[in-house]
Amino acid sequence: MINLPLLPIILPFLFAILLLFFKENVRIQRALTLVGVIISLIASFYLLVTVKTEGVLAVTLGSWPAPFGIAMVSDMFSALLVTTTLLITLFVVVYSFTAIGEERERFFYYPAILFMVTGVNGAFTTGDIFNMFVFFEVLLIASYLLIVLGGEKKQLRESIKYILVNVVSSALFVITIAYLYSVVGTLNMADISVKIAEVGQPGIITVIAVLMLIVFGVKGAIFPLYFWLPGSYAAPPVPVLALFGALLTKVGVYAIMRTYTLFFIHNVGVTHEILMVVSVLTVIVGCIGALAYFDLKQIIIYNIVIAVGVILFGAAQMNEAGISGAIFYLVHDMLIKGALFLLIGIIIYVTGTSNLRKMGGLMKTHAPLGWFYLIAAFGLAGIPPLSGFIGKLLIAQGAFEAGNIWGSIIILASSLIVLLSVIRIFIYAFWGEPMELPKTKRKPYARMMLPTIVLVVLSVLYGVGTEWLIPYVTDATDVLLQPSIYIDAVLK
Amino acid sequence: MELVMAILIGVLFTAAVYLILSRSLLKIIIGTGLLSHGAHLLILTMGGLGGLAPPVISKSVTDFADPLPQALILTAIVISFGVTAFMLVMAYRAYAVHKTDDMNQLKGNDEHD
Numbered sequence: 132m133i134n135l136p137l138l139p140i141i142l143p144f145l146f147a148i149l150l151l152f153f154k155e156n157v158r159i160q161r162a163l164t165l166v167g168v169i170i171s172l173i174a175s176f177y178l179l180v181t182v183k184t185e186g187v188l189a190v191t192l193g194s195w196p197a198p199f200g201i202a203m204v205s206d207m208f209s210a211l212l213v214t215t216t217l218l219i220t221l222f223v224v225v226y227s228f229t230a231i232g233e234e235r236e237r238f239f240y241y242p243a244i245l246f247m248v249t250g251v252n253g254a255f256t257t258g259d260i261f262n263m264f265v266f267f268e269v270l271l272i273a274s275y276l277l278i279v280l281g282g283e284k285k286q287l288r289e290s291i292k293y294i295l296v297n298v299v300s301s302a303l304f305v306i307t308i309a310y311l312y313s314v315v316g317t318l319n320m321a322d323i324s325v326k327i328a329e330v331g332q333p334g335i336i337t338v339i340a341v342l343m344l345i346v347f348g349v350k351g352a353i354f355p356l357y358f359w360l361p362g363s364y365a366a367p368p369v370p371v372l373a374l375f376g377a378l379l380t381k382v383g384v385y386a387i388m389r390t391y392t393l394f395f396i397h398n399v400g401v402t403h404e405i406l407m408v409v410s411v412l413t414v415i416v417g418c419i420g421a422l423a424y425f426d427l428k429q430i431i432i433y434n435i436v437i438a439v440g441v442i443l444f445g446a447a448q449m450n451e452a453g454i455s456g457a458i459f460y461l462v463h464d465m466l467i468k469g470a471l472f473l474l475i476g477i478i479i480y481v482t483g484t485s486n487l488r489k490m491g492g493l494m495k496t497h498a499p500l501g502w503f504y505l506i507a508a509f510g511l512a513g514i515p516p517l518s519g520f521i522g523k524l525l526i527a528q529g530a531f532e533a534g535n536i537w538g539s540i541i542i543l544a545s546s547l548i549v550l551l552s553v554i555r556i557f558i559y560a561f562w563g564e565p566m567e568l569p570k571t572k573r574k575p576y577a578r579m580m581l582p583t584i585v586l587v588v589l590s591v592l593y594g595v596g597t598e599w600l601i602p603y604v605t606d607a608t609d610v611l612l613q614p615s616i617y618i619d620a621v622l623k
Numbered sequence: 624m625e626l627v628m629a630i631l632i633g634v635l636f637t638a639a640v641y642l643i644l645s646r647s648l649l650k651i652i653i654g655t656g657l658l659s660h661g662a663h664l665l666i667l668t669m670g671g672l673g674g675l676a677p678p679v680i681s682k683s684v685t686d687f688a689d690p691l692p693q694a695l696i697l698t699a700i701v702i703s704f705g706v707t708a709f710m711l712v713m714a715y716r717a718y719a720v721h722k723t724d725d726m727n728q729l730k731g732n733d734e735h736d
Contacts, residue, residue, distance in 0.1 A: 261695055268702045275709060287717040288731045291648070294710055298655045299643070305662040305699050313669035
């Protein structure tokens with residue numbers, strides 16, 4: 132199985148194309164999407180196990196020798212993210228069966244999801260910087276479709292801004308690649324790393340590093356480039372929001388982590404210091420936003436910004452605890468953000484509003500929803516033994532080891548604000564006097580609860596089963612901290 | 624030759640930024656088009672302008688130009704073409720629904736939904 136790293140990319144792509152032939156038949160669409168995602172998920176688990184036993188897998192397309200052909204590289208870090216991506220897609224797809232509505236299902240909703248997953252997995256797997264740009268475009272174009280699908284007034288207005296911001300940042304990406312190519316003369320990421328190490332990172336490479344931070348920072352929503360995120364993400368319906376919140380910003384975070392551990396490691400005093408300051412500011416700004424709103428969607432959306440800051444703060448430490456904490460937290464955040472968005476989707480369905488002031492007393496009528504929301508909220512804040520704890524612990528440990536005391540204190544304090552912001556939802560929506568609820572059917576509620584509960588339980592298992600995951604995360608950390616493993620696997 | 628290209632790219636970027644900062648939706652889209660043109664020319668220039676040398680390797684050719692930037696530009700052009708077409712359609716839909724193409728009136732807050 133030499134082409135194993137390609138399977139999680141090609142399988143969703145194949146099924147997306149198949150789906151285009153059954154535009155009107157919603158049943159076949161649903162069945163095919165489910166089958167496609169499950170097969171891809173099995174392939175990605177197989178990939179994960181193979182990478183664990185055999186180390187980094189590299190494929191060069193068309194068998195062109197390594198620095199010339201396009202390389203696809205599956206190390207443990209990318210394999211973990213690919214698997215998590217497919218896992219979340221599975222739950223969001225099942226949730227969409229009830230939540231998204233037939234009009235959207237008839238208009239290429241599922242193909243768009245699968246194309247987006249193709250792009251996301253491709254961006255995680257690719258070992259070629261220009262190919263990464265291409266996969267970014269694949270996922271962006273699919274996300275343009277998803278964000279505007281339905282054509283509501285608000286969606287049209289917000290998606291123009293979303294597209295504009297991303298087009299400008301894509302142009303910047305091309306410009307950055309052009310500069311990088313003119314300096315190192317190669318596009319293969321392993322080869323770029325070798326070439327930069329040979330010249331010892333002169334000033335121009337540091338400039339390119341900051342440019343890359345800007346390019347990926349726009350996608351990953353770091354301070355001060357997160358401005359587009361709250362408005363745009365609030366426009367589409369909840370299942371799309373869950374996909375975007377769980378996957379899209381994480382691609383930007385992945386790209387920053389990859390480039391900042393593989394390319395720009397010879398002038399850490401400048402590049403990683405900038406990354407660290409920016410990530411702390413991101414956390415602070417996210418905290419302010421999360422407390423400022425009385426809108427369910429906005430509160431959780433600002434929590435995305437906080438999480439991005441926390442992950443990048445861990446990555447900026449460049450020591451074992453910091454990086455492995457960042458990886459733990461990245462996977463945790465994908466799971467828990469998916470779960471939280473699905474949960475608030477159900478709250479919005481039940482109450483008919485996303486305004487906290489118009490809710491109350493849901494605990495009396497929808498107790499399971501309340502309990503699972505509470506578990507997810509605690510998980511997000513990182514209360515042990517739930518999933519957010521170990522990541523934040525390691526990140527704080529890494530920061531103390533690296534001597535960044537103030538930053539780690541801010542990160543730890545932000546956990547309290549995260550807890551406050553999500554518990555505020557719990558208090559307003561579930562406690563107090565029951566408000567009059569609009570008449571909703573019980574059956575869709577139960578159908579939406581099912582995938583959500585499984586996802587919450589998975590996130591709890593992720594926290595409780597940390598012990599078993601440590602070997603995988605250690606492998607991923609090793610590859611990030613020792614670029615030679617990655618380089619040797621690609622260039623052989 | 625590189626200097627001329629650099630000035631040209633600079634002019635394209637300037638015009639693009641000016642247009643993107645304007646209020647009319649159509650001008651903004653034209654601006655993004657100019658921006659990607661500038662980026663594509665930048666790749667071409669950064670790869671080194673090869674003069675008359677052909678971008679192929681064969682036994683009879685000793686002096687050859689780098690073929691990679693041209694392949695990259697081709698990919699980037701196709702992508703920006705597709706995205707621009709999509710944006711134009713969306714801008715038209717937004718204009719039809721909102722009855723305006725002035726970005727000031729598309730700021731949007733919840734009261735106007």
